[in-house]
Amino acid sequence: MKKSNRKLLLGEEEIACRVAELAAEISAEYEGRKVLLVCVLKGAVVFASDLMRRLKIPVEIDFIAVSSYGSDTASSGVVRILKDLDSSIQGKEILIVEDIVDTGLTLDYLRKNLLSRKPKSLKVVTLLDKPARRQVEFTPDYCGFEIPDHFVVGYGLDFNEDYRQLPGIHILNLEF
16 A cells, blocks of 8 residues: 555545534434434445444444445446345335445445335435436435545545545545
């Protein structure tokens, strides 16, 4: 892992402030209700943890793992569920917690899949949104940051399982 191949896009403090703002907005909207956070593994685990600690409403958490990237930097367009939820979401308030919305294919698939399970409500919060790469119409309900079309790592996001531990979001340049 060479430092020279990445450039800081969003720092740790900037991310922490925005996560706190998102938590306040979500807490206000769901006041008096319990929410099931559906964390999309592995990339969203850091964001989900930080968000969950700042929410002022009762929450449960479950995990789902999907893949559309493999070991590449571009989405393959084929979405697969690698690990499903542990319990039923029928009749529950669901908030999908995602690290990044890129093409929109993964979230579009996941949203439709989870809606077929008859939750009371379903919304999406994403830390990062990259609308320039969108292939399907999809807009997250809550968004931390809109970013330009760069491959990013850190704060849970990876490239071949590297860089997840970085406290900020970095642009990864694989051509250096």
